[in-house]
Amino acid sequence: MLPVITVLQQATAKAIYTHYNVEISPSDIQIQETRKDFEGDYTIVIFPLTKHKLGSPPQIAETLGTLLKESVPFVQSCSVVQGFLNLTFENNFWKEFIVSHQGIDLSHSFFSPDEGKGKKILVEFCSPNTNKPLHLGHLRNLMLGESVVRMYQSLGYRSIACCLYNDRGIAICKSMYAWQKQFQGITPDSESYAGKGDKLIGDCYVAFSRILEAEVKLLTEEKGMTKEEAEKNAPCMIAINEMLIQWENGDPAIRELWATMNGWVYKANNRIYERLNIHFEKFYFESDLYESGRDIAYEALEKNIFTKREDGAIGIDLTSEKLDFKVLVRSNGTTVYMTQDLGTADQKYDDFQQEKSVYVVGNEQEYHFKVLFLILKKLNRAYAEGLFHLSYGMVNLPTGKMKSREGTTVEAEDLMDEVIAVAKENTIELGKTEGMNEKEIDALSTILGLGALKYFLLKVDPAKNMLFDPKESVDLHGHTGPFIQYAYTRTASVKREAVNRNIAPLAMMDKVEEIMHESEKNLIKSLYKYPSVLRDAANTYNPALLANYAYEVAKDYNRFYHDCKILMADKPYLSAARFAISNLTGQTLKKCLDILGIDVPERM
RNA sequence: GACCUCGUAGCUCAGUUGGAUAGAGCAACUGCCUUCUAAGCAGUAGGUCACAGGUUCGAAUCCUGUCGGGGUCACCA
Numbered sequence: 001m002l003p004v005i006t007v008l009q010q011a012t013a014k015a016i017y018t019h020y021n022v023e024i025s026p027s028d029i030q031i032q033e034t035r036k037d038f039e040g041d042y043t044i045v046i047f048p049l050t051k052h053k054l055g056s057p058p059q060i061a062e063t064l065g066t067l068l069k070e071s072v073p074f075v076q077s078c079s080v081v082q083g084f085l086n087l088t089f090e091n092n093f094w095k096e097f098i099v100s101h102q103g104i105d106l107s108h109s110f111f112s113p114d115e116g117k118g119k120k121i122l123v124e125f126c127s128p129n130t131n132k133p134l135h136l137g138h139l140r141n142l143m144l145g146e147s148v149v150r151m152y153q154s155l156g157y158r159s160i161a162c163c164l165y166n167d168r169g170i171a172i173c174k175s176m177y178a179w180q181k182q183f184q185g186i187t188p189d190s191e192s193y194a195g196k197g198d199k200l201i202g203d204c205y206v207a208f209s210r211i212l213e214a215e216v217k218l219l220t221e222e223k224g225m226t227k228e229e230a231e232k233n234a235p236c237m238i239a240i241n242e243m244l245i246q247w248e249n250g251d252p253a254i255r256e257l258w259a260t261m262n263g264w265v266y267k268a269n270n271r272i273y274e275r276l277n278i279h280f281e282k283f284y285f286e287s288d289l290y291e292s293g294r295d296i297a298y299e300a301l302e303k304n305i306f307t308k309r310e311d312g313a314i315g316i317d318l319t320s321e322k323l324d325f326k327v328l329v330r331s332n333g334t335t336v337y338m339t340q341d342l343g344t345a346d347q348k349y350d351d352f353q354q355e356k357s358v359y360v361v362g363n364e365q366e367y368h369f370k371v372l373f374l375i376l377k378k379l380n381r382a383y384a385e386g387l388f389h390l391s392y393g394m395v396n397l398p399t400g401k402m403k404s405r406e407g408t409t410v411e412a413e414d415l416m417d418e419v420i421a422v423a424k425e426n427t428i429e430l431g432k433t434e435g436m437n438e439k440e441i442d443a444l445s446t447i448l449g450l451g452a453l454k455y456f457l458l459k460v461d462p463a464k465n466m467l468f469d470p471k472e473s474v475d476l477h478g479h480t481g482p483f484i485q486y487a488y489t490r491t492a493s494v495k496r497e498a499v500n501r502n503i504a505p506l507a508m509m510d511k512v513e514e515i516m517h518e519s520e521k522n523l524i525k526s527l528y529k530y531p532s533v534l535r536d537a538a539n540t541y542n543p544a545l546l547a548n549y550a551y552e553v554a555k556d557y558n559r560f561y562h563d564c565k566i567l568m569a570d571k572p573y574l575s576a577a578r579f580a581i582s583n584l585t586g587q588t589l590k591k592c593l594d595i596l597g598i599d600v601p602e603r604m
Numbered sequence: 605g606a607c608c609u610c611g612u613a614g615c616u617c618a619g620u621u622g623g624a625u626a627g628a629g630c631a632a633c634u635g636c637c638u639u640c641u642a643a644g645c646a647g648u649a650g651g652u653c654a655c656a657g658g659u660u661c662g663a664a665u666c667c668u669g670u671c672g673g674g675g676u677c678a679c680c681a
Contacts, residue, residue, distance in 0.1 A: 027621090028621095030623080032620080032623080035624065035625090037624085037625070038624075043623095043624090045623055045624095047623070047661065047662070048623090050661075057661085081624070082624070083623080083624085083661080084623080084624060129681090166681075170680095170681090171681080286681095309679095311679085313679055315679085322607090324677080327678080327679050328679095329679085330679040331679065334679080336679065336680080337680070337681050340681095362675095363608090363609080363674095363675065364675060364676065365676090365681095366608070366675080366676070367607090367608080367675095367676055367677070368676090368681095393674085393675090394674075394675085396674090426643080427643085432641090432643075448643090459617075459618090460616090460617065461617085461618085463609085463610090464609095464610070464617090465609090465610075465673090465674065465675090466616085466617085467615090467616065469615085469616070469630095472615090472616065472629095472630070475629090475630075476643050477629085477630085477643065477644090478628085478629040478630060479617080479618090479628065479629040479630085480629085480643095482643065483629090483644090485643090486641085486643050489643090490640080490641065490644085493640065494640055496640090497640050498640085501640090536620080544618090545620095548617095548618060548628090551618095551628085551629090552628090555628085558644060558645070559644095559646095561640080561641095561644080562636095562642095562644070562645045562646085563645085565639080565640075566640060567640050568639075582640090603641080604641085604643070
């Protein structure tokens, strides 16, 4: 079944051709949903056609309206308001949609079109350092990445979630050094850490900053050094640089400490991924890949794609692209961050031969990825066309920016615990927990709390910076995850109740005039849009589109629920129709939330 | 300084490739549970779409400039 908009575009283009003998591409016909204050379902915008000299807008609209009524079976009537041709569909069109989709589950092609079948997409996200705990920013990243994975899965793609650990380098050495100095013998299992190795590492990292501060203070005050000199010459800085060299030389003791401490972070992060219901299929490690681009650089130099500067540095001149000369191998022979990215990109393609490859990384790295993708294109990589940087904005707090050095970060897991606790409080307060045991209450609170948090992060356009208000993020009313979850539980409740009432399926011969209450029709129209919303959201890598759509459906359902008796309607066919609509709503909401990584309860 | 990006109701955000009278939620006020879950529904109030020009049948949307927020401009990651 073609989407209505496509059908109408084609029919309109054809009508214009037969009547005016003017050829217009169907995709140039502007069609939109009719605004609420006007009569109609879809509207053709006539103004753009005036440039083909077909007459005045009202004339064209009248003519096309008449022709469309004849050629498109489901167009019942039309009205012309200025340059807009409003089309009203036969109620049968909407009923047909409900009849043919009643009782479908999430594996139905309506929810899971297979247009991406045989294609692969790789999504890299989270990409944490191993020297501090995941924070609020990572949560936004995680939710975006996971949603993109699931959107493409729903389109039939083989969708692969991967995560690149930045597990080596000077920052890691800082935590290691501080542990040696101040945390000897302390492990995640020590009393104050309750198994949370990421917190221990984070504390080490902060401790290093303190050590450095103290040493710098000493050097500036007693030896009269400048701040820069002091930072360079502080004993702890000398020590970590030494440590980095030892690491690179494979010093067993250093490597062992490194592996142990990273292990603490992996364990903690894995627990968080698990709690968020996020599953990475593949982990990459910087420690395996950090030199992997060097060969590519030399190879490119041979092919004259890269050049050697007078000072010996190898890189690529991008001034013709209005960018700078980008160094990829330093004059001392070492590689830079982007060199590693070249190697990693090849590695990914070797592993998966994907058509599309997405990097979910904050917008501060836009320039980096612009250059990286351009270089890969110039290197003629087969996968270069499928690269996409899903760039997202910062998450700010009401108190200002998060800064790890100032301790104003919000740690991911603390936040998760908090939203769950608040959800629990609210649930109990509302008296919704009657008949539930403690375990069930906790399970529900988790679904609601995390649902609120996840939805809060996903409803905002990824491109934009957002403000994270902790109070708002645990809200259960209004434009929130729990609001949508609640609408779902209503559909579930109706379904349970239906068993007692012998609701027959809706049949095509059932009367239609009466089943088109306004709030009923609005809901059906919203449900109908699901596949095109999914496509838009996937094509633009924007889960917010789906998040806002789910809210719209939930709102429409709540109005429908309020206005129309579902199981207790006057006529059996009314109940049948409404029950079918209710069920399709339930599945749609469940599917949308699932793509957003949000669970639904069956009652709340 | 150069480049990128954002600026919509008191606050947080929607607003399709330019289309009709710019929409939600929160906060405030008012109604609605004897009925499938009121974590809901309905209503009131709230706007110079930062500002100034331009493009055109038509601009929150496109162009130019100004102001303001954020970001990036490494042989850092």
